[in-house]
Amino acid sequence: EIVLTQSPGTLSFSPGERATLSCRASQSVDRTYLAWYQQKPGQAPRLLIYGASSRATGIPDRFSGSGSGTDFTLTISGLEPEDFAVYYCQQYGSSPWTFGEGTEVLIK
């Protein structure tokens, strides 16, 4: 089973800052099968990024994804108030599919 590690669990930023979130896999993941989700309190997750770097429909271009192999990154350039949330990575490359533990982005 591929373990996805998102650390640290919490990051604090001021609005307007650039946030870089990490997702590391215990084994190589084909980037086609790496997705990022955003979740706000009381809401279902929302797909942000698929294929490691492609933005889902309606996602602002301040969200970008990169990486390959075992290291993937979600970058939010210029944090808006609505971006403070929890972010999860997920891999579909190897069954069982797995999620990371999430990174919470807090307002400093």
Add this chain to the structure above:
Amino acid sequence: QVTLKESGPVLVKPTETLTLTCTVSGFSLSNDRLGVSWIRQPPGKALEWLAHIFSTDEESYSTSLKNRLTISKDTSKSQVVLTMTNMDPVDTATYYCARLETTTIWGCDYWGQGTPVTVSS
């Protein structure tokens, strides 16, 4: 308009079997690009993937829960059903179903609102 809606009991007793239904609209469960996953989230904790069913009826399960889970679908009713046996208080969580596009996206692009399940005697 694509929607998914979970339904099932809010409260189950330990050792009972949980049956959850995901009713979808706006797409067909026979579409070979689409499948449905179940994901859960205990209060204050991370998402956990549970199971997936493809348009071909192929099933995939979480390794740790495989022996307790069954996923199935009724295409004519546009429903995907998840059963989980031998429920325990640690299974208390919000359970989501989500549509997975497996051709160009490989991501869950639509989610249900989630249904809370509490396991308690």
